[in-house]
Amino acid sequence: xxxxxSVASRPVESILSTNKVIRSTYQLLSMTLLFSxxxxxxxxxxxxxxxxxxVATIVxxxxxxxxxxxxxxxxxxxxxIFAITGLLGFGIGPMVAFYLAVNPSIVMTALxxxxxxxxxxxxxxxxTRKDFSFMGGFLMVGMLVIIGASLLNIFMGxxxxxxxxxxxxxxxxxxxxxxxxxxxxxxxxxxxxxxxxSLFLSILNIFTSLLHLLGALGGDD
Amino acid sequence: MDWxxxxxxxxxxxxxxxxxxxxxxxxxxxxxxxxxxWKGFIVPLAAVIGFVIFLxxxxxx
Numbered sequence: 001x002x003x004x005x006s007v008a009s010r011p012v013e014s015i016l017s018t019n020k021v022i023r024s025t026y027q028l029l030s031m032t033l034l035f036s037x038x039x040x041x042x043x044x045x046x047x048x049x050x051x052x053x054x055v056a057t058i059v060x061x062x063x064x065x066x067x068x069x070x071x072x073x074x075x076x077x078x079x080x081i082f083a084i085t086g087l088l089g090f091g092i093g094p095m096v097a098f099y100l101a102v103n104p105s106i107v108m109t110a111l112x113x114x115x116x117x118x119x120x121x122x123x124x125x126x127x128t129r130k131d132f133s134f135m136g137g138f139l140m141v142g143m144l145v146i147i148g149a150s151l152l153n154i155f156m157g158x159x160x161x162x163x164x165x166x167x168x169x170x171x172x173x174x175x176x177x178x179x180x181x182x183x184x185x186x187x188x189x190x191x192x193x194x195x196x197x198s199l200f201l202s203i204l205n206i207f208t209s210l211l212h213l214l215g216a217l218g219g220d221d
Numbered sequence: 222m223d224w225x226x227x228x229x230x231x232x233x234x235x236x237x238x239x240x241x242x243x244x245x246x247x248x249x250x251x252x253x254x255x256x257x258x259w260k261g262f263i264v265p266l267a268a269v270i271g272f273v274i275f276l277x278x279x280x281x282x
Contacts, residue, residue: 050225051224051225051228054225054228054229054232055228057232058228058231058232061232061235061236065239105280106280109276109279109280110276113272113273113276116272117269117272120265120268120269120272121265121269124265128261130258130261131258132258132261132262133251133252134251134252134253134254134258135251135254135262136247136250136251137244137247137248137249137251138251139247140240140243140244140247140248141244141248143240143244144237144240144241144244147233147236147237147240148237150233151230151233151234151237154226154229154230154233155226155230167273170269170273171266171269171270174265174266174269175262175266178262178265210273210276213273213277214276214277214280217277217280217281218276218277218280218281
């Protein structure tokens with residue numbers, strides 16, 4: 001009811017513009033996901049080392065921080081987003097190759113599970129049209145805590161902390177999907193390239209964390 | 222200490238430095254959510270948690 005009122009009070013042009021941004025975001029997101037799956041496949045078939053994967057990830061993240069914001073408002077933003085998603089896809093290749101060697105069904109389950117989570121949360125945000133802008137601070141704090149815990153665990157190597165971080169990443173990234181989708185609906189995000197980058201990162205993080213959780217908890221041992 | 226650990230740590234430290242000012246900005250400028258708003262977040266989150274547990278049970282067979 002409230003969602004309908006807020007839509008009715010907005011000018012038609014604004015609603016059309018919002019719908020166009022949403023449509024463009026999902027089109028670009030599907031293309032970048034396919035492209036990153038292709039680069040992940042390349043990484044697996046090339047038997048890229050973990051070091052190569054890490055370098056690709058670092059270059060992708062640096063481009064995401066420093067190049068994408070400068071190009072997102074122009075046509076050059078499209079090749080940049082493809083380069084970033086391609087590099088990040090290449091970066092997860094060694095990890096996916098490891099799980100494929102251990103148990104291929106885990107990778108398929110993680111892939112399907114990520115798809116269901118993303119479609120379910122996007123569908124929820126799009127149909128209820130709830131405004132999740134209040135979650136911004138909470139999600140950023142959550143992300144900071146997760147990064148801090150991950151950093152600590154690089155040196156401590158506690159398996160339980162690693163699994164806790166993976167579970168927390170799934171929850172925080174789920175929140176980011178709701179937040180970003182709601183931001184698209186309510187006109188908070190008007191740049192479909194930036195929206196695609198944000199949704200892509202959430203999907204990628206959910207996939208890798210789900211893979212980690214299923215690999216660790218789903219085994220026979 | 223191998224290079225992978227050093228590289229991963231450097232990436233995470235970079236993320237902390239990059240995200241911290243954005244977190245402060247978001248904390249200051251995000252609107253406050255009502256109890257109803259938070260319920261609207263808790264419900265899908267609980268569904269995600271339930272779904273992940275289901276996937277783990279499925280993989281365990």
